[in-house]
Amino acid sequence: MLSLLLSSTLHAQEIRTLELGEGLAITFVRIPAGTFEMGSEPDDPHAQKDEFLLHKVTLTKDYFIGQYEVTQAQWEAVMGYNPSTFRHPDRPVEMISWNDAQLFIRKLNALGKGTFRLPTEAEWERACKLGGYSFRDDEGQIIPWQLRQYGWFHSQSEGRSHPVGRKKPGAFQLYDMMGNVWEWCSDWYGPYPDSAQTNPTGPETGDIKVYRGGSWFNEPAALRPANRHRHPVDVRFTNAGLRLVMEP
Numbered sequence: 001m002l003s004l005l006l007s008s009t010l011h012a013q014e015i016r017t018l019e020l021g022e023g024l025a026i027t028f029v030r031i032p033a034g035t036f037e038m039g040s041e042p043d044d045p046h047a048q049k050d051e052f053l054l055h056k057v058t059l060t061k062d063y064f065i066g067q068y069e070v071t072q073a074q075w076e077a078v079m080g081y082n083p084s085t086f087r088h089p090d091r092p093v094e095m096i097s098w099n100d101a102q103l104f105i106r107k108l109n110a111l112g113k114g115t116f117r118l119p120t121e122a123e124w125e126r127a128c129k130l131g132g133y134s135f136r137d138d139e140g141q142i143i144p145w146q147l148r149q150y151g152w153f154h155s156q157s158e159g160r161s162h163p164v165g166r167k168k169p170g171a172f173q174l175y176d177m178m179g180n181v182w183e184w185c186s187d188w189y190g191p192y193p194d195s196a197q198t199n200p201t202g203p204e205t206g207d208i209k210v211y212r213g214g215s216w217f218n219e220p221a222a223l224r225p226a227n228r229h230r231h232p233v234d235v236r237f238t239n240a241g242l243r244l245v246m247e248p
């Protein structure tokens with residue numbers, strides 16, 4: 001049974017903790033409202049076409065995003081089963097579709113201890129960019145030795161996911177924003193607008209959903225804050241999981 005949400009401070013940042021019982025908890029870090037540039041810079045040699053145009057996005061409200069990817073133990077505490085291939089209670093849950101993530105969220109919300117959801121693309125990217133997860137040299141190339149301190153990627157992951165929180169966190173104390181598993185977002189996939197946006201949530205309809213962050217399976221070029229990837233809502237992979245947002 002989940003207990004009440006608790007508030008505390010982590011390095012002068014507000015966090016909230018959702019206790020799951022038996023020593024399990026999901027912690028959320030407050031991300032401040034503000035304006036940032038979403039997408040890739042024109043000179044990024046790794047950027048894909050769908051990462052343009054670089055455009056201003058304003059998020060008008062603070063939000064709380066998971067400090068870690070949802071673990072297998074946390075998923076099993078809510079759902080009663082573990083779908084993952086790389087079994088370990090502290091590894092991120094994987095082999096979950098976007099639809100599976102929605103069922104998990106509905107069950108979590110039904111407990112009446114808060115309102116939880118997937119992050120929008122904009123919320124995810126703002127949190128990642130504020131965290132400083134960009135490791136590029138003067139020519140825009142990713143610096144692998146720096147990146148490996150913060151994320152699990154193909155050449156050093158030993159072909160599997162790893163327990164969350166084993167790498168360094170970014171500036172906002174968020175772990176594994178880069179690598180380990182891709183993280184589903186709430187948005188339908190679509191092209192970026194050519195003008196500034198306020199609280200964007202993506203297209204109203206679509207066929208495929210976005211996920212972010214790269215994974216243990218990907219090379220460093222995929223582990224960039226602006227990188228976008230997408231899949232149908234019913235597919236499952238050993239390198240796709242989720243990170244939650246809690247409504248303030």
